Amino acid sequence: MDERVIDVRLIEGLRAQGTDGRHAVIFDEPLAAGGSDQGLTPVQVFLASLGACAAITMRLYAQRKGWDLGDAQVKVHLVRPGGNATPRITQEITLSGALDAEQRQRLLEIAGRCPVHRLVDGPLETEERLVQGPSPEVRHARDLPQP
Numbered sequence: 001m002d003e004r005v006i007d008v009r010l011i012e013g014l015r016a017q018g019t020d021g022r023h024a025v026i027f028d029e030p031l032a033a034g035g036s037d038q039g040l041t042p043v044q045v046f047l048a049s050l051g052a053c054a055a056i057t058m059r060l061y062a063q064r065k066g067w068d069l070g071d072a073q074v075k076v077h078l079v080r081p082g083g084n085a086t087p088r089i090t091q092e093i094t095l096s097g098a099l100d101a102e103q104r105q106r107l108l109e110i111a112g113r114c115p116v117h118r119l120v121d122g123p124l125e126t127e128e129r130l131v132q133g134p135s136p137e138v139r140h141a142r143d144l145p146q147p
Helices: 042-065 101-111 115-121
Strands: 007-012 015-019 024-027 072-079 088-095
Touching: 024 042, 042 072, 042 088, 042 101, 042 115, 088 101
Parallel strands: none
Antiparallel strands: 007 015, 015 024, 072 088
8 A cells, every 4th residue: 555645725815836845846826816926726736747747757767668769748738628528638748858769659558557547547535534633744945955
């Protein structure tokens, strides 16, 4: 069993901080939505996580194979058509290394098998539980050691 815990706490207004105890990420909403626009929205962080996971997974695979990946850029698009239509995420992947067509195709397949992509493809269950009191191990970014 693999369990990962991220503590998320509202800081001020709609601004929130997520931390694993060592690293912190700030989330916020745009001014037009009532936020202070000081961080990515939760949906943007999710999309960034998917793109970063794809890029990192391709890098690890290329290194293991001894391929020249060069730079990998992943642009992640989310389209919400509205109504009952299913939202769609598209990842546009640009690879700059000296790769042949077969290697590029394999890296595209590997990008779709990254851990975040597999998590989203499910099955996945979510659960919300109400607990009493604050979590004592939550620390704010200002309390984390600075590099």
